[in-house]
Amino acid sequence: MKKMVAPSLLAADFSNLSKDIEIVNQSEADWFHLDIMDGVFVPNISFGIPVVEAVKKHAQKPLDVHLMIVQPEKYITAFRDAGADLLNVHYEASPHLHRTVQEIHNAGMKAGVTINPHTPVALLEDIIEMVDLVLIMSVNPGFGGQKFIEHTFHRVEQLRNLINKKNSKALIEVDGGVSTDNSAQLYEAGADVLVSGSFIFKSDDPVQTISELKK
Numbered sequence: 001m002k003k004m005v006a007p008s009l010l011a012a013d014f015s016n017l018s019k020d021i022e023i024v025n026q027s028e029a030d031w032f033h034l035d036i037m038d039g040v041f042v043p044n045i046s047f048g049i050p051v052v053e054a055v056k057k058h059a060q061k062p063l064d065v066h067l068m069i070v071q072p073e074k075y076i077t078a079f080r081d082a083g084a085d086l087l088n089v090h091y092e093a094s095p096h097l098h099r100t101v102q103e104i105h106n107a108g109m110k111a112g113v114t115i116n117p118h119t120p121v122a123l124l125e126d127i128i129e130m131v132d133l134v135l136i137m138s139v140n141p142g143f144g145g146q147k148f149i150e151h152t153f154h155r156v157e158q159l160r161n162l163i164n165k166k167n168s169k170a171l172i173e174v175d176g177g178v179s180t181d182n183s184a185q186l187y188e189a190g191a192d193v194l195v196s197g198s199f200i201f202k203s204d205d206p207v208q209t210i211s212e213l214k215k
């Protein structure tokens, strides 16, 4: 497993965002994770394209953009232009997922597919060879600071088996309630990338916390 960490800026201090971006730049983190919520697909609104653009100006690492929005296919080039390197769309919001993944690739980005806690891993069987990453939600999307769903370990194992069976190169990313209470077990189950928001930014020493999440 790769043991990568993508801090979620949802838990950062928006009144001093450049400070938290600098913390991530200086840390062992691999990517920035940006949560886009539209108040329709999920019951919360976060931030949008101008904030992604602003983060891009300071970020020295790739931007992993997690779209929790309906009709994500409408905004592919807009997020590419704003600076996304990897674009994650939800399986549940994408009736033409095959086309959407093609369009993300054609726009020059890596493509990720995200699944909610109730969506069976097996539904990815016919798309897994095409995607660069699968993001498994370990909470119901919409809010930071929620409790990790334990069943996620089993889902990561199922996905690892599917990836091996299909000879796919997709990375496995896990998002929601991630801390050092579950990070080692997630890597062991087959995860490559862990997203973490409140555990990192609410800690006394975020740089150190990021290092601990990579162990």
Ligand code: DX5
Pocket (backbone or CB within 6 Å): 008, 010, 011, 033, 035, 066, 139, 140, 141, 142, 143, 144, 145, 146, 175, 176, 177, 178, 195, 196, 197, 198, 199
């Ligand atoms: C939840 C978001 C997550 C969130 C994670 O809908 O997708 O990325 O920011 O935050 P924590 O780590 O606090 O659960």
Ligand code: ZN
Pocket (backbone or CB within 6 Å): 008, 033, 034, 035, 066, 175, 195
């Ligand atoms: Zn996220």
